[in-house]
Every structure is written in C-alpha cells, then in structure tokens.
Amino acid sequence: MLRLHDTATGEVKPLRLRTPGAVSLYVCGPTVYDAPHLGHGRFSLVFDVLRRYLLFTGLEVTYVSNITDIEDKIIERAAREGMETSDLTARYEQVWWDAMEALGVLAPDEAPHATAYVPRMVELIEDLVGRGAAYETDDGVYLSVRDVPGYGLLAHQPLDSLRAGARVEANEEKRSPLDFVLWKKARPGEPTWDSPWGPGRPGWHTECVVMSLDLLGDGFDLHGGAIDLIFPHHENERAQAVAVGREFARHWVHNGWVTVDGEKMSKSTGNFTSLDDLLGRSDARAYRLLVLRSHYRSPIEVTPDTVAQAEAGLARLDELARRFGLADPLADGPVVAAVDGAVDGAVVAAVDGAVDGAVDGAVDGPGLGATDAAAVERFRSRMDDDLDTPGALATLFDLTRQANAAADAGDEEGARRAASTVALLCGALGLRLRGPGTAGVVLDEETAALVRARDRARAERSWVEADRLRDELVGGGWLVEDGPDGTRVRRP
RNA sequence: GGCGGCGUGGCCGAGUGGUUUAGGCAGGGGCCUGCAAAGCCCCGUACGGCGGUUCGAUUCCGCCCGCCGCCUCCA
Structure with a gap:
C-alpha cells in the first residue's frame, strides 16, 4: 500500500481510501493568464506520476484539476492587452493543454472552470454567511477565520504568528487581518456575476472547495498542489469546508519548488523559466526524467547541466528500447500492472488492465512479454515509500544494465525479460520509450x-x-x- | 521575529546504527570494434563542523556554521 507524506500531519502515512479500490484526487490547476513555466510543468508531472502509479497498482482513479479562468491577474492582463478576459483565458488554456500533451500528462477526468461554478460558489458563500461564519463589508464578503476550528493546520503555525505577518489591507472593515475574501464586489470594467451582495466575482479560494466537493464528494481522498499553495490557498479552502460543516480532503500532498541557481525560480532569472523554452530545446521526456530523479518534495535544479544529465539517462533507456525492439508501453494508454494480493507473492504484469491468470511470478502481458516479478516488487516498494522515484529509477537502470549484460552473454530470454520489465516500469512512470517503432x-x-x-x-x-x-x-x-x-x- | 526544510564522493541524487554495493551523469582503465559509436567489466572508499549517547554513527541527541523556503499574490 502506498504511504504518502501528509501536509496536515507532517507524517508519511498509509493512504486510507474513502472507498477501497478507488482514489479521488483533486489537484489545483493553473490560472490561465500566461504561458506555463517550469513549476507548472513539475507539479503536472509529479501528480501525473502519482496518478499513473495509482492506476498501475490496480486502483481506480478519479482525477480532477481545475482551470482558474477568473482572477485579478487575468483581469489585469486582459486590460493591458485590450482584450476580453474570456478571450485571454481561452488562449492560455489552449497553451496549457498543448504543454500538457507535450509532457505526456494524462488529461484530467474532469477539468472544471471557475466561471462555470459561480452560482455554486454563491450558494456556498450564502451558507457561510447564514451560519455567521462570513460577513459582508463595503467591498465584499469575508470569512471570519478566527471562528474556524483548526485554522493553521496546514500552515503549521499558530494563528498569532500568521496574524503578525498578515498584510494590513486598506479595508478596515475586516474583523481580522487574516480574514480572506469570498466575494469581491464589482469595480468598474470587471466581469461580474449577480449575487445577494450585488454584482461581483468570487475570490480565488472558493472555487476549489466548491468544485472538489461537487465533483469528488465529501471526504475525498487526496488534495494536491505545489508547496506554495499550502498557505493561504489550501488553508483557506479547508477553512470554508470546515466552517460549512463538510468533510474535506483526507490527505494533503504538496510538491517542492523548481529552483534556478539554488533559488526559487522567478521570471527575472531569465534562462529556462518558461516551459516552452525547455521543451523547445530538449526532449519533453527528459523533463519527466529530471523530475523523477528527485524526490517530489525536494527542490529541483533545472539548469542546462541537470537537463543534459537527464537527457543522457533517457538516451540509455531509448538505446535499450532500440536494441530490444521494445514497443512503446504507453501506446495504448496508462499501464496497469498489478493487483494487491491478487495472487500471493506474484505480480501480474499486463498492459491495459488485462490481468488474467498469474503465473509463478511472471506472466505475459500484451506487447511486453514476461517480466521480472521481483524487480517489479522492488520498484513498487520504492514507490510505495512516499513515491521514492529516485529509488524506483535505480531499479530501472539496474534492469537496463542486466538486460544489456545478459544479451552480451547470449542469454536471450533473460535479456528480454529484463528489457520488458524496463518497458513496463517506464510505462508505470509515464515515460515513453523511443524504440524502432517510434523512432520516426x-x-x-x-x-x-x-x-x-x-x-x-x-x-x-x-x-x-x-x-x-x-x-x-x-x-x-x-x-x-x-x-x-x-x-x-x-x-x- | 515566528515556523519549517536542507547540507552525501567532480555533478545530480537515494538510503542506512556496524556485515556487499544505491542509481544516473561525467572521468579513468579494460573487453568488443578496422577505427568509432553502443554495450559490458573494473575503479572513486562520500556523508558540513564540534561535542555527546553507543562496543560502533554518515545514520540518534545537543550545539554551531552555511544554504533555502514559508509567514504577502505565486506552481
């Protein structure tokens, strides 16, 4: 069973599912006002790998990731470019999906748009106001944070210290500096929706609570995003759910930063910050491998050197695929390989969920042939340990060497088995291999x-x-x- | 100021109280090859500093130094 770090408790703990056999996962998506950068690429890849691994282990996964298409930055940018916000968001949403496709990230099962959920958000805010958890001011509606039990759970900070750092806004009507806006009353020239508090638009933190609960239901399993979303975004999402008496995410997962020259990436740093930039000058699969080379909670350095190292590793895997004529394991979709406890001690290797009869530790999977069950187990135990992808890659490269060595020694069968296992595991990680069939x-x-x-x-x-x-x-x-x-x- | 993370061999990056090693990249030597390329074999005896616990610590504890992040929009 997968053990994952939970931001709420700070511990690595077994994933306890709401419904056995099925995982519900919500990941905060992009605000579509600009082209995605490397950080967007990383979180997308991290959660894509998580999702694929859950599928690989035989679980059913429902993956929801939103598109934020109404927000201050969108309004500003649209005004600057003299275009409608909806045209701007449509443009950058397409850029987003193109980038995701280039990265080999599976499309979400649902990708809700904030603008489509405004009436539901209004309902939630009304409910909060009705319960006395939220209050109206001249410029909007705010959630009263001090009344929310356990506020600060994710930030791991006492309320006082959060308050000390809170920006004192011009609005003196806020009861506490930490109170955050649920509804912003309209200012001239902004897109608006009707509400009991007059025309306006929702605050950012409300959309994800409404959409996640609507599409995944109370007590869904996993809520994820990049580390910077912990506070205040996720904290505030949770606060709304708690204030309205609903059970929110059971488990919180957050991935680390992309750094450039040891520091948090920023646009002013220049080099390599745009995802397009990177994809333009290197293989998209190399970025997946680069992300996989570090633990998902560690920062990763993206520099020409680390990219080159990832490319070199990828070339080694491709060479294996070429040598053994391995088919692209992802040609037919996500790879499913094993069902916990299906057969004692045996791993059923198969593509596309075809899990018919297990045989002593190995079985033919469509397009793959026999695989090394013990190696798959090693891989799984690494992955089950809080997604230790660097450890998982070690088993992959071990197998690569084994396959080549066996082939050099004339052991055709052993070589094939090791090579097929590499293909299977690459599939589990969403890493396409470029064998002869796909060399083009x-x-x-x-x-x-x-x-x-x-x-x-x-x-x-x-x-x-x-x-x-x-x-x-x-x-x-x-x-x-x-x-x-x-x-x-x-x-x- | 409050909270948190990190510091592993040339680079990247896991892991562990002691017996045999992560793994990758780069480098050196060898095999193979007309020469290369690819592949294989061998090679580095690393864990920030100072103390402590221990038979024994890179791994536990304390202190120190250094780096980074969050506390504000942010992936």
Missing part, C-alpha cells in the same frame, strides 16, 4: 545512399573512404553506428 527516422535518399556507400566501403575494407563517409554523415547531424548488419544511423 525515415532516411532521405541522399543519406540512404551515403549509408549504402559506407557499407560497400567497409565490405571492401576501404577504411579511409569509410571514415570519410562517416564524417559526412556526422556532418549531416547523424549518429553513426556500425553493427553486424551494417551501418545504422540515427539522430543523437
């Missing part, structure tokens, strides 16, 4: 002619000519490899 290397006539000429030269032992032809190919951006079957070229 179609040689143009000129290149093909050079390769043929080189084969001829080598057959005639004309080494000078062969080397010259290789130089020519390399000059054309090809990586040249001579094997028993002749010269092979590929893109580096």
Whole structure:
C-alpha cells in the first residue's frame, strides 16, 4: 500500500481510501493568464506520476484539476492587452493543454472552470454567511477565520504568528487581518456575476472547495498542489469546508519548488523559466526524467547541466528500447500492472488492465512479454515509500544494465525479460520509450545512399573512404553506428 | 521575529546504527570494434563542523556554521 507524506500531519502515512479500490484526487490547476513555466510543468508531472502509479497498482482513479479562468491577474492582463478576459483565458488554456500533451500528462477526468461554478460558489458563500461564519463589508464578503476550528493546520503555525505577518489591507472593515475574501464586489470594467451582495466575482479560494466537493464528494481522498499553495490557498479552502460543516480532503500532498541557481525560480532569472523554452530545446521526456530523479518534495535544479544529465539517462533507456525492439508501453494508454494480493507473492504484469491468470511470478502481458516479478516488487516498494522515484529509477537502470549484460552473454530470454520489465516500469512512470517503432527516422535518399556507400566501403575494407563517409554523415547531424548488419544511423 | 526544510564522493541524487554495493551523469582503465559509436567489466572508499549517547554513527541527541523556503499574490 502506498504511504504518502501528509501536509496536515507532517507524517508519511498509509493512504486510507474513502472507498477501497478507488482514489479521488483533486489537484489545483493553473490560472490561465500566461504561458506555463517550469513549476507548472513539475507539479503536472509529479501528480501525473502519482496518478499513473495509482492506476498501475490496480486502483481506480478519479482525477480532477481545475482551470482558474477568473482572477485579478487575468483581469489585469486582459486590460493591458485590450482584450476580453474570456478571450485571454481561452488562449492560455489552449497553451496549457498543448504543454500538457507535450509532457505526456494524462488529461484530467474532469477539468472544471471557475466561471462555470459561480452560482455554486454563491450558494456556498450564502451558507457561510447564514451560519455567521462570513460577513459582508463595503467591498465584499469575508470569512471570519478566527471562528474556524483548526485554522493553521496546514500552515503549521499558530494563528498569532500568521496574524503578525498578515498584510494590513486598506479595508478596515475586516474583523481580522487574516480574514480572506469570498466575494469581491464589482469595480468598474470587471466581469461580474449577480449575487445577494450585488454584482461581483468570487475570490480565488472558493472555487476549489466548491468544485472538489461537487465533483469528488465529501471526504475525498487526496488534495494536491505545489508547496506554495499550502498557505493561504489550501488553508483557506479547508477553512470554508470546515466552517460549512463538510468533510474535506483526507490527505494533503504538496510538491517542492523548481529552483534556478539554488533559488526559487522567478521570471527575472531569465534562462529556462518558461516551459516552452525547455521543451523547445530538449526532449519533453527528459523533463519527466529530471523530475523523477528527485524526490517530489525536494527542490529541483533545472539548469542546462541537470537537463543534459537527464537527457543522457533517457538516451540509455531509448538505446535499450532500440536494441530490444521494445514497443512503446504507453501506446495504448496508462499501464496497469498489478493487483494487491491478487495472487500471493506474484505480480501480474499486463498492459491495459488485462490481468488474467498469474503465473509463478511472471506472466505475459500484451506487447511486453514476461517480466521480472521481483524487480517489479522492488520498484513498487520504492514507490510505495512516499513515491521514492529516485529509488524506483535505480531499479530501472539496474534492469537496463542486466538486460544489456545478459544479451552480451547470449542469454536471450533473460535479456528480454529484463528489457520488458524496463518497458513496463517506464510505462508505470509515464515515460515513453523511443524504440524502432517510434523512432520516426525515415532516411532521405541522399543519406540512404551515403549509408549504402559506407557499407560497400567497409565490405571492401576501404577504411579511409569509410571514415570519410562517416564524417559526412556526422556532418549531416547523424549518429553513426556500425553493427553486424551494417551501418545504422540515427539522430543523437 | 515566528515556523519549517536542507547540507552525501567532480555533478545530480537515494538510503542506512556496524556485515556487499544505491542509481544516473561525467572521468579513468579494460573487453568488443578496422577505427568509432553502443554495450559490458573494473575503479572513486562520500556523508558540513564540534561535542555527546553507543562496543560502533554518515545514520540518534545537543550545539554551531552555511544554504533555502514559508509567514504577502505565486506552481
């Protein structure tokens, strides 16, 4: 069973599900007013891996992630660009989904939009006001934080210290500096919705409570996001749910920062901060591997050097896929491999949930062949330990070496089994492998002619000519490899 | 000021009270190869500093130093 760090308790503890066999997961999505940066990429990848791993272990997963399409920054940006907020958000939402696709992140089961939930938010706020938990002022409606039991649970700070740091806003009507806005009364030129308090729009913290509870129900299993959302966003979401008497998330997961030169990433730092930038200059899969190389709660450094290291590791896995002709394990969707306790001590390896009969520790999975059950268990025990992806990768690379070594020693069956296991586990992590089927290397006539000429030269032992032809190919951006079957070229 | 995290071999990055090692990248040596590439084998004896607990600490405790974050919109 998966054990995960819970921000509420600060402990790594077993995931206790509301409904056995099914996981409900809500992850705070983007505010669509600009292109996504590396931090968006990281949290998306972290939760994609979590989701895929839950699926891999045989659980049913409902994944909800919202799109915030009404918010101060959206209004500001739209005004600056002289466009409607809805046009701006439509544009950047598309940019977002394009980026997610490039990263290989599975689309959420539900992606609710804040603007579609305003009436439900108004209902919640009315309920809060009715209970005396919220109050109206000249400019909006606020939640009275001091009346909420356990406020500060996620921040792990006593109310007083939070209060000490709270920004004193111009609004003197707030009963406490920590009270946060649920409804903002309209100011000129802003998009508005009707409410009992007049035209206005919802505050940011309200949408996620309403949407998560609506789509996943009371006491859903996991609520996630990046570490900076802990306070005040998640704290305030929880406060509303508590104040209205509903059971909120059972477990809180937060991922760490992306840093650049050891410091929290910021736009002014320049280099590599935009996700597009990174995806433009390196393989998207390398970023997944880079994210996987660190524990999800640690900060990660994204620099040309760490990216290059991830690319090198990826090349090693791709080379394995090429050597063994491994099919892309994700060609048909998420990989499901095992069912807890299905068969004592056995792991059923199969793609797409086809979990028919287990055999002594290994079984044929469609497209994969026999896999190494013990290795899968090692992988799972690493992952079950608070998603220790670096440890999980270690088993993956161990298997890679084993597969190559076995093949070098002529042990075809052992090699295949290890290689297939690598494919299975890469699938579990959402890492596509680029084997021959997906290499997409179609040689143009000129290149093909050079390769043929080189084969001829080598057959005639004309080494000078062969080397010259290789130089020519390399000059054309090809990586040249001579094997028993002749010269092979590929893109580096 | 309050709260929290981190400091592991050239780089990245897990882990553990002591017996055999994480893993990756880079580097060195070797095998293979016409030469390369890819792959395989071998190699580094690392855990911020000072004390303490212990038969024994990188791993537990204390202090110190350094770095980072949160307490304000933020992925």
